[in-house]
Amino acid sequence: MDLNKQGIEYMQQGKYEEAAKCFSQAIEENPKDPIYYINFGNLLSAVGDPERAIAFFNKALELDEGMGTAYYGIGSLLYNQEDFFKAKDMFEKALKAGVDNSDTYFMLGMTLNQLGQPKLALPYMKRAVELNDNDVDALFQYGLCLAGESVIDEAIKTFNRVIELEPEHSDAYYNLGVAYAGFKNDYEKALDMFEKALEIQPDHMLAANGKKIVSEALSE
Template identity: 55%
Template sequence: MDKNQLGIEMMKEGKWEEAAKIFMEEIEANPTDAVAYVNFGNVLSAVGDSEKALKFFQKAIELGGGGSAYYSAGTLYYENEKYDDAKTMFERAVKEGLHTSDNYFMLGMCLVNSGNSRLALPYLQRGVELNQHDSEGLFQYGLCLAQEGLLDEAIDQLQKCLKIEPKHADAYYNLGVAFAFKENKQDALSMLEKALEIQPDQELAQNTKTLLESMDQQAH
C-alpha cells in the first residue's frame, strides 16, 4: 500500500494526526505529487483549518491535480457558504473530467443555495442518474422539481428516496405538501402522519397537517 492509500485508511479511521504525518512524508519525498497535497488538504479541512487546507488544494491545482483538486476546493468553499466560488471549482472539475455523481450533486446544490433551482435541475438529475442509490441526491432533486412546480416528477423522486431511506421524515413531509398542492388530501395527510411518526417534533409537518384538517372540517 502506498503512502496516499495508507493515509486515506487512517482518515477513514479518524486518525487525523497519523494521516497528516503520512501525507506530509509523501509531500517531502515527492514534492510534485498533487494527490498528496489534495489528501493533506482534506485532513486540514476535516479538522477545521479551512484557510490552510485551501492553500494545499491550490498547490495541487498548480501541480495538475485535476478534477479531484478542484472538487476538494469546491467542497471547502461550499462548507464556508461561498457558493459562487464553489460552483466555479465544481465546473472546473467537470472540465477536468470528474464526471461523478458527487460532483454534479454539489454543483446543483451550489445553484440551489444561490436561488437558482431551475439551473440546478440538470445537475441534480445527472447526479441521480449516475448514482440511483443516493437518497440525499434523490431528495434534493425531488425538492428542486417541486420548487419548479413539477409535482408529479417530484413525487416520483421523493418516493424513490424513501425506498432507500424509509425513515426520511423530510421526504414524507415534502410528499405531503406535494399531494396537498395536487388537492389529494388523503395521501397528503397520510404522508404528514408518517413524517410525524418518525420525527414527532417536526413543526412544519404538524402545522401543515393541522391546516389540512381544519380546511377539511370547514368543507363539511
C-alpha cells in the same frame, strides 16, 4: 504499502497524525507530485483546517491545473464557508477537469440552489441521481427541485424512492403531503403523509401546519 495508500488508510481509520506523517514524507520525497498535496488537503479538511487545506489544494493546481479533485476540495470548503459564487466556479472547473461523479453534480446543484437558481440546479441534481440512484440526499434535493418547477408526478415518484431507501425520512413525507394537497387536491392522501411525518418527527412544525390545513379542508 506505499506512503499514499498508507496515509489514506490511516485517514479512513481516523488516525490523522499518522496520516499526516505519511503525506508529509510523501511530499518530501515527491515534491512535484500534486496528488500528495491533494491528500494532505483532504486531511486538513477532515480535521477542520480549511485555510491550510485550500493552500495545499492550490499547490496541487500550481503543479497540475488539471487536478479536478483539487477544485472539488476547494469548492466543498468554500460551500461550507457559504462563499457560493466561488464554490460554483470550483465545482464547474472540477467537472471540466473530468471529476464527473455524482458528488460533483450534487454539490454544484446545491450551490446553485443556495444562489437562488433552482431551475439551473435541476439538471445537475438529475445527473447526480442518474449516477447514484441510492443517494438519499441527492434524491431528496432532486425531488425538491422537481416540485419547485411543478413537475409533480416525477417529484412524487422521487420522494417515494427516498422513503423506500430511508423509511424514517420525515421531510420526504411532508413534501409528499404538500404535493398531494397543493397539486393533486387529494387531501386524504396528503393528511396521511403529514401524519406519517409527525409519527417520525412529532415536532415537525410544517407537517403539523399542513395537517391542520388539510384537516380543516376535509371537515368543510
